Amino acid sequence: MRSEVQRTEKLGVISELAASVAHEVRNPLTVVRGFLQIARGSLDDRNRQYMNTALAELDRAEFIISDYLNFAKLQVETVSVFEASLDLHHTVKLMSSYALLRGVKLDHQIEPGLWVHANQEKLKQAVINLLKNSIEACHNGGQVKMQAYRDSQQVILQVLDTGVGMNEEQIKRLGHPFYTTKEKGTGLGLMVTFRILQAMDGQLAFESNVGVGTTATIRLPLTAP
Numbered sequence: 001m002r003s004e005v006q007r008t009e010k011l012g013v014i015s016e017l018a019a020s021v022a023h024e025v026r027n028p029l030t031v032v033r034g035f036l037q038i039a040r041g042s043l044d045d046r047n048r049q050y051m052n053t054a055l056a057e058l059d060r061a062e063f064i065i066s067d068y069l070n071f072a073k074l075q076v077e078t079v080s081v082f083e084a085s086l087d088l089h090h091t092v093k094l095m096s097s098y099a100l101l102r103g104v105k106l107d108h109q110i111e112p113g114l115w116v117h118a119n120q121e122k123l124k125q126a127v128i129n130l131l132k133n134s135i136e137a138c139h140n141g142g143q144v145k146m147q148a149y150r151d152s153q154q155v156i157l158q159v160l161d162t163g164v165g166m167n168e169e170q171i172k173r174l175g176h177p178f179y180t181t182k183e184k185g186t187g188l189g190l191m192v193t194f195r196i197l198q199a200m201d202g203q204l205a206f207e208s209n210v211g212v213g214t215t216a217t218i219r220l221p222l223t224a225p
């Protein structure tokens with residue numbers, strides 16, 4: 001009992017530490033990114049290629065930090081009623097350079113009028129995690145599509161990809177902490193995503209076929225404006 005309490009306290013301290021380190025490291029990275037982007041403008045083609053690779057690696061560092069930061073701050077704080085479409089457009093735009101760099105086509109079809117009662121930042125993070133996984137699952141030339149629509153009293157947010165796909169066994173393991181099949185994965189993205197949705201009375205389900213692709217579906221209750 002006592003050791004259990006100590007363990008929980010220790011985990012709390014570790015995740016707090018992780019969060020503050022992640023937070024502190026993120027600021028200089030943002031500054032570096034800004035300056036590199038400015039410098040890119042004056043480069044020739046070959047050096048611009050190098051610069052793009054540097055920027056892509058910075059983005060990857062940022063994603064890793066986000067995984068840990070979100071893991072450490074799991075509780076859903078403020079919820080509000082908002083229209084999800086604008087945020088979704090913004091999120092797709094945010095992920096477009098990540099897709100472009102991997103040679104993946106990113107499309108979207110987002111209906112207006114999707115009112116939800118949720119934490120705006122967390123819902124955005126959940127969608128980012130799904131888009132990121134889908135882009136990473138695709139080979140060069142793959143396709144990812146973000147769909148958002150109403151289905152009677154539910155808001156459906158769907159990310160479809162033509163990636164590597166998963167079998168039953170793999171689908172069952174989704175959301176388990178540190179489950180990753182990627183050389184440089186954290187295995188935290190979906191754990192955070194499942195928890196975020198749970199806290200907002202939402203659901204997340206996966207359908208997949210190996211070699212064909214995957215569909216991730218978020219369902220949230222539709223709310224009145």
Ligand code: ADP
Nearest residue numbers: 133134137180181182185186187188189190214
């Ligand atoms: P990470 O992305 O760091 O590996 P996640 O929790 O986001 O961690 O994902 C866990 C694992 O689930 C991935 O490593 C991958 O094997 C699998 N996965 C998630 N989404 C997809 C997808 N769209 N297509 C194929 N595999 C996926």
Ligand code: MG
Nearest residue numbers: 132133189190
């Ligand atoms: Mg991931």
